[in-house]
Amino acid sequence: xxxxxxxxxxxxxxxxxxxxxxxxxxxxxxxxxxxxxxxxxxxxxxxxxxxxxxxxxxxxxxxxxxxxxxxxxxxxxxxxxxxxxxxxxxxxxxxxxxxxxxxxxxxxxxxxxxxxxxxxxxxxxxxxxxxxxxxxxxxxxxxxxxxxxxxxxxxxxxxxxxxxxxxxxxxxxxxxxxxxxxxxxxxxxxxxxxxxxxxxxxxxxxxxxxxxxxxxxxxxxxxxxxxxxxxxxxxxxxxxxxxxx
Amino acid sequence: xxxxxxxxxxxxxxxxxxxxxxxxxxxxxxxxxxxxxxxxxxxxxxxxxxxxxxxxxxxxxxxxxxxxxxxxxxxxxxxxxxxxxxxxxxxxxxxxxxxxxxxxxxxxxxxxxxxxxxxxxxxxxxxxxxxxxxxxxxxxxxxxxxxxxxxxxxxxxxxxxxxxxxxxxxxxxxxxxxxxxxxxxxxxxxxxxxxxxxxxxxxxxxxxxxxxxxxxxxxxxxxxxxxxxxxxxxxxxxxxxxxxxxxxxxxxxxxxxxxxxxxxxxxxxxxxxxxxxxxxxxxxxxxxxxxxxxxxxxxxxxxxxxxxxxxxxxxxxxxxx
Numbered sequence: 322x323x324x325x326x327x328x329x330x331x332x333x334x335x336x337x338x339x340x341x342x343x344x345x346x347x348x349x350x351x352x353x354x355x356x357x358x359x360x361x362x363x364x365x366x367x368x369x370x371x372x373x374x375x376x377x378x379x380x381x382x383x384x385x386x387x388x389x390x391x392x393x394x395x396x397x398x399x400x401x402x403x404x405x406x407x408x409x410x411x412x413x414x415x416x417x418x419x420x421x422x423x424x425x426x427x428x429x430x431x432x433x434x435x436x437x438x439x440x441x442x443x444x445x446x447x448x449x450x451x452x453x454x455x456x457x458x459x460x461x462x463x464x465x466x467x468x469x470x471x472x473x474x475x476x477x478x479x480x481x482x483x484x485x486x487x488x489x490x491x492x493x494x495x496x497x498x499x500x501x502x503x504x505x506x507x508x509x510x511x512x513x514x515x516x517x518x519x520x521x522x523x524x525x526x527x528x529x530x531x532x533x534x535x536x537x538x539x540x541x542x543x544x545x546x547x548x549x550x551x552x553x554x555x556x557x558x559x560x561x562x563x564x565x566x
Numbered sequence: 567x568x569x570x571x572x573x574x575x576x577x578x579x580x581x582x583x584x585x586x587x588x589x590x591x592x593x594x595x596x597x598x599x600x601x602x603x604x605x606x607x608x609x610x611x612x613x614x615x616x617x618x619x620x621x622x623x624x625x626x627x628x629x630x631x632x633x634x635x636x637x638x639x640x641x642x643x644x645x646x647x648x649x650x651x652x653x654x655x656x657x658x659x660x661x662x663x664x665x666x667x668x669x670x671x672x673x674x675x676x677x678x679x680x681x682x683x684x685x686x687x688x689x690x691x692x693x694x695x696x697x698x699x700x701x702x703x704x705x706x707x708x709x710x711x712x713x714x715x716x717x718x719x720x721x722x723x724x725x726x727x728x729x730x731x732x733x734x735x736x737x738x739x740x741x742x743x744x745x746x747x748x749x750x751x752x753x754x755x756x757x758x759x760x761x762x763x764x765x766x767x768x769x770x771x772x773x774x775x776x777x778x779x780x781x782x783x784x785x786x787x788x789x790x791x792x793x794x795x796x797x798x799x800x801x802x803x804x805x806x807x808x809x810x811x812x813x814x815x816x817x818x819x820x821x822x823x824x825x826x827x828x829x830x831x832x833x834x835x836x837x838x839x840x841x842x843x844x845x846x847x848x849x850x851x852x853x854x855x856x857x858x859x860x861x862x863x864x865x866x867x868x869x870x871x872x873x874x875x876x877x878x879x880x881x882x883x884x885x886x887x
Contacts, residue, residue: 332702334818334819334837334838334841335837335838338702338705338706340706358818358819359819413671413674413681414674414675414680414681417675439702439703439818440701440702441683441701441708442683442684442700442701442702442703443681443683443684444662444667444671444683445667445670445671445674445681445683446671447671448639448667448668448669448670448671448672448674449671449672449674449675451671451672452643452671452672452674452675452676453675455747456750457639457640457750457751458639458640458668458671458672458751459639459668459751460664460667460668461664463812473754476664477664477812477813478637478664478665478756478758479576479663479664479764479765479766479767480758480764480765480766480813481756481757481758481813482756482757482758482813483637483753483755483756483757484753484754484755484756484757485751485752485753485754486751486752486754487750487751487752488750491750491751496819497812497819498812528713529674529678529679529680529681529712529713529714530680530681530682530710530711530712530713531710531711531713532708532709532710532711533693533696533709533710533711534708534709535701535706535707535708535709536706536707536708536709537705537706537707538704538705538706538707538844541862541863541865542865544851544861544862544864544865544866544867545865545866545867546861546866546867546868546869547866547867547868548868549868549869549870549871549874549875552868552875552878552879552882553882555850555866555868555879555882556879556882556883556886558866559827559848559850559866560886563826563827563847563848563865563866565769565770565826565827565847565848566794566827566883566886
C-alpha cells in the first residue's frame with residue numbers, strides 16, 4: 322500500500338503571533354516551526370499502517386526551502402521519502418492542486434493530512450484534494466483501521482462521533498487520538514539524512530484567493546477580581562454588566 | 567443573482583450556527599441587492615425550515631431525499647452544488663462545522679469558487695472582494711481577497727449577530743440527481759450525546775481542568791453548567807487522562823469555542839488552551855493560584871478553591887432563576 326501524508330510547516334503552538342512590513346507579513350523572529358500538530362497525528366498513524374502492510378510512506382509539503390528541516394523530521398519519524406513542491410503555499414486551492422497532481426502521479430492508495438493547518442485553520446485542503454481526484458474525503462478522523470482495502474473510521478461530529486466505512490483510495494483529515502505522536506529516535510534521525518527528499522516544481526499557479534494583510538485582535542483589558550466569599554457580586558456582574566445570564 | 571445558504575439541522579430544527587449563516591447572508595444580500603435562498607437536505611418538517619425566514623431567507627429549497635438524512639459529505643456537496651446552479655446563485659454562505667467544512671471544500675473545486683473560511687465580517691469592496699477572517703486559532707485576523715466570480719464564505723460561529731425579525735420563508739421542494747459514487751463513504755452509525763447542550767454551539771461553556779483533581783468531582787462542573795444553561799468542556803490534560811471524553815476537550819487541538827461566557831475552573835491557561843477560547847465574549851476564571859496565566863486573559867476572576875466556590879456560585883445562580 323502506498324500512503325501519502327501531506328504536512329504543513331507552521332509556527333509552534335506556543336508562538337507569539339506578530340506581523341511585520343506594515344502588517345503584510347508574518348514575523349518569523351524567534352518563532353520555531355514544527356510539523357502541524359494535526360499532520361503529526363496523521364503521520365504517526367501512517368507510520369503504523371505502513372508497518373502493518375509493508376507498504377511505502379511518502380511525505381509531501383508545499384513550501385519553500387526553509388521547510389526542509391520539517392520534512393527531514395517527518396523522515397526521521399518514519400516516512401520513506403519526501404517531496405517538497407517548491408512554492409509558497411499562498412492559497413488552499415493552490416496547495417490542493419499541487420497535492421492532487423503529485424498524488425495522482427504517485428498512485429497513492431491513502432492520502433492523509435491534518436484536519437486543518439494551525440496557521441490559517443481553513444480545514445479545506447483535504448476536501449479539495451478529494452474532489453479533484455474524485456475520491457471520498459473524511460474529516461476530522463479520530464480513528465482509522467484498515468482491513469484489506471476497507472477502512473473503518475470514527476469521525477468527530479458536533480457533540481459525538483460518526484462511524485464510517487470507506488474503501489481505498491480516499492483522503493482523510495486527521496486529529497487525535499488517531500495515534501500517539503512519534504518522537505524521532507537517534508536511528509531515525511541518522512537514517513533521515515540519507516532518505517530521498519525530492520524537490521519538484523509547482524504544476525500550476527492557479528489560486529482563487531490572495532491574502533492582503535493581517536491584524537492582531539485588540540488587547541484585553543485587565544481582569545476584574547471578585548472576592549471568593551462574594552459570589553453574589555459575580556452573579557450580579559454577569560447578569561447586569563456582561564449581560565450574559 | 568442570489569446568495570445560497572447551506573443550512574444544517576438537528577433534532578428537527580435548523581442549527582443556530584446555520585441561522586447565523588443566514589443572518590450573515592441576509593446582511594450581505596441587502597448590501598449587494600441579492601435575494602437570500604437557503605437549501606436544506608434530508609428529513610425535516612417544512613414548517614421548521616420556514617423559520618430560516620426569521621434570519622432573512624426569502625425561500626428555502628428542501629431536498630427531502632431520505633438518503634441525505636445522514637451527513638454523507640460527497641452527497642451533500644453534490645446536492646448543494648446542484649441547488650447553487652439551479653438557483654442562479656454566485657455566492658454560497660455556510661456555517662463552519664464538521665460537515666460544512668467538507669462540503670465547502672468540495673464545492674470550491676466543483677463550482678470554481680474561491681473560498682474564505684472562518685469569516686468574521688461582511689466583505690468590503692475596496693480593491694476587490696475583501697473578506698476578514700480569523701486565523702492562528704483566533705490569535706490574529708487576515709484580509710483575504712477572493713478573485714473568482716463564484717464565492718464561498720464559511721462563517722465562524724458567534725461572529726454574526728442573529729437576525730430574528732423576518733417573516734417565514736417559502737419552502738419549495740427541490741429534486742437533485744445523486745450518483746452511487748456520492749455514497750462511497752458509508753456511515754454505519756452515529757454516537758451522539760443528544761441530551762446535552764452541544765459544546766461548539768453553546769452560548770455559555772463551563773470547563774474544568776486538573777484543579778478538579780479527578781473525574782469523581784465533575785458533578786461540581788455539571789451542576790454549575792446546569793444552573794447556567796451551559797455546555798461542559800475540559801482542558802487537554804483532563805481528556806488525556808480519560809477523566810472526560812475527547813469531544814469535550816477545548817483548545818488548540820480540540821474544540822474551539824466562542825460562547826458569550828466561558829468559565830474556566832482549575833485551568834491554568836496554557837497558550838494552547840487559550841487558543842481554543844479566545845474568541846469568547848467574556849471569560850471568567852476560577853483558580854486558586856493567583857499567578858495562573860489564565861487571569862491575564864480573563865474579564866472576571868476569583869482566586870480561591872473551586873471546591874468551595876463552585877457550590878456557592880451554583881446556589882447563587884439558582885437563586886436568581
